[in-house]
Amino acid sequence: MASLKEVKNRIGSVKSTRQITSAMKMVASAKLHKAQSRIESMLPYQKKLSKILTNFLSTDASFESPYTKVRPVEKVGIVVFSSNSSLCGAFNSNVVKMLEHVLNEYHTLGKENILLYPVGKKVAEATKKLGYIPQGSYELMADKPSYTEAYKLANTLMTDFLEGRIDKVELIYHHFKSTGTQILTREEYLPIDLGKVLQEAMESAKEVSMYKNDYIVEPSVEELIINLLPQVLSQKIYTVLLDSNASEHAARMLAMQAATDNANELIQDLTKQYNKTRQQAITNELLDIIGGSLK
Numbered sequence: 001m002a003s004l005k006e007v008k009n010r011i012g013s014v015k016s017t018r019q020i021t022s023a024m025k026m027v028a029s030a031k032l033h034k035a036q037s038r039i040e041s042m043l044p045y046q047k048k049l050s051k052i053l054t055n056f057l058s059t060d061a062s063f064e065s066p067y068t069k070v071r072p073v074e075k076v077g078i079v080v081f082s083s084n085s086s087l088c089g090a091f092n093s094n095v096v097k098m099l100e101h102v103l104n105e106y107h108t109l110g111k112e113n114i115l116l117y118p119v120g121k122k123v124a125e126a127t128k129k130l131g132y133i134p135q136g137s138y139e140l141m142a143d144k145p146s147y148t149e150a151y152k153l154a155n156t157l158m159t160d161f162l163e164g165r166i167d168k169v170e171l172i173y174h175h176f177k178s179t180g181t182q183i184l185t186r187e188e189y190l191p192i193d194l195g196k197v198l199q200e201a202m203e204s205a206k207e208v209s210m211y212k213n214d215y216i217v218e219p220s221v222e223e224l225i226i227n228l229l230p231q232v233l234s235q236k237i238y239t240v241l242l243d244s245n246a247s248e249h250a251a252r253m254l255a256m257q258a259a260t261d262n263a264n265e266l267i268q269d270l271t272k273q274y275n276k277t278r279q280q281a282i283t284n285e286l287l288d289i290i291g292g293s294l295k
Contacts, residue, residue: 004281007274011267018263024087025256028249032179035246038145039176042242046235053232056225065226066162067192067233075113076106077135077157077166079189079237080127081173081244082120084142088252091174092122094184098172099123102186103130115166117153119241145245150238158233161190173240174247180254182247189236192229 082095099116106114116132118124120142127134136156141149160166169190174182217224 004274004277007270007277011270011274014263014266014270018260018267021256021259021263025253025260028253028256032246032249032253035145035176035242035249039242039246042239046239049228049232049235053225053228056221056228065192065229067158067190067229068194070191071167073106073167074109075115075166075168076109077115077117077160077169077190078102079117079119079153079157079169079171080123081171081240082118082123082126082142083248083252084121084139086122087255088248089255089258091182091248091251092120095123095172095174096126098184098186099126100130102170102172115160117157119153119244141241142245142248145238145241147234147238150241151234154230154234154237157190157237158230166190171240173244174251176243176246176250179250182250189233192233 078099080095080099082092086092103114111132114132115135116127117135117138118127119138121139124134124137124139136153138149138153140146141153157166157169161169168188170186171189172184172186175185177183
């Protein structure tokens, strides 16, 4: 059985750890609140854009866009979102596992034809370990989501797609559903599936009146939609970035809450052990005294 001093030192150590995890939980909670505020601030713009797209895409207008052209996949781009720091449970490891699964699907293309765009330090490190060269550094975006930086990344992806450097782009990220639920998501970014865009736009616009607006469009509906698609693609990257950032803080908050709860349980167990050991030591001393007095 451990000595009283050892148990007491361990109790002190666990209490120090509890203070750290509790503080990290509060910090993560504050950051999550800010991340949710950014998402809420973006929603009016997203709903309005979705409403416009719903009205136009549901018409009989036909058009062609270079962003909707499906080509044989010889080169693929994968944008992966993670965090810059750890202590957020299985948040980063799940992203890396999904990335490895996707890479296995495309292994026949060869590493030189798989371009990875890691957003976050953890997935950037994983990319290098897997033997791939990251297509740029996007670590700052993971901590501080910015529409300007998201637009730059989206513009890079669109340019690479238009110039034929990549034939398909996929996204891997956590979708923030609630504080307790973050859904690991894989979806196609380019080429655009207009049927899916229309479905998402209609779902996003459910809370908005679904009547058809009598728009006066110049020069044409087709050209307007073609000009709107790059905006949709840029907004998508920003939305995913906010999703991933909020999911990270939620995952860290839950992980630190679990760590704090475990520390409390361990302190209770160690306190019981300390009291039991101390009581046994006192009992032994009393027995020695009584035994000595009877001699």
